[in-house]
Amino acid sequence: MAKIIKNDLEVQIIGKYAYRQHRMGIFDHKNLLSRTELLLAGRDKHPWGKRIGLSGRMVTRLFNFGEIPGPEYLIAIAKAENVCLNWLLTGAGAPYIVYCAQSDGEVASLAESFLSEAPLSWTVYWISSGEWSGLALHRPDQYELKDELIDYDRVELIAGPIGQQTLDALRRAGILQVREVTVPAATMIRLYSGGVGAYEMVRPDGLFERHELLNLRDGPKIREKSGGYVLEPDERILLEKYRRLKPADKTRFIAIGGALGEVERQEPEV
Secondary structure, eight states: OEEOSOOHHHHHHHHHHHHHHHHTTOOOOTTHHHHHHHHHTTOOHHHHHHHHTOOHHHHHHHHHHOOOOOHHHHHHHHHHHTBOHHHHHHOOSOSBOOEEOSSHHHHHHHHHHHHTSSGGGOEEEEEEETTEEEEEEEEEEEEEETTEEEEEEEEEEEESOOOHHHHHHHHHTTOOEEEEEEOOHHHHHHHHTTOOOHHHHHSTTSTTSSOEEEEOOSSSOOOOOOTTOOOOHHHHHHHHHHHTSOHHHHHHHHHHHHHHHHHHHHSOOO
């Protein structure tokens, strides 16, 4: 199972390391502004900064001069946006944090780890597109910044196959209703590869707005989502291989598959 940085201590280490690089004058700011604009997703920078605990001066210096805030503020941005600091500061890796699971059991284990803390405070979304699936957990939360508590939307995204073990884990935690979200394949690929942030998911017109309530109370079993597709053995092998790829490799995998499909359509019939 691949897990992208989330632990608070790991985030602090990355934040302090990047800040030291900046102070020493060896940090590359060339594309920092474009990545920060992408992070805002159309939001006005000053209200955004105020909401997550940045002063107006910090926001101005960040956007006008590429000056990185101190480590504690970088940690605040990481928490509020569910963003990978490594990507924000260097452009390397995936933009947003996602936990990738290879099996139903791994999804269940990750879900239980989050739900062990105040389980009924979470809203659980079951996201699917054909044979692909994932869980998103959302709840209002707070972090401390300069002796002040800052409210934010905490989102944890788990990409992987959902089956009976995951559903049983949700029931054990007291989650008897989930919100079912069906998305296009392109959106699911973005989710899997860490291309969708917390704001895009939970904003009023966001990914989670259109959903159906799914009741987990009725009996010990529940239908597993298939999207109406029946996979052939070779297709299932390809799907399993895809799930094990790193985000960048998934993008190349999709591009190659799309190119092969175009070639097949263009070949003349004999």
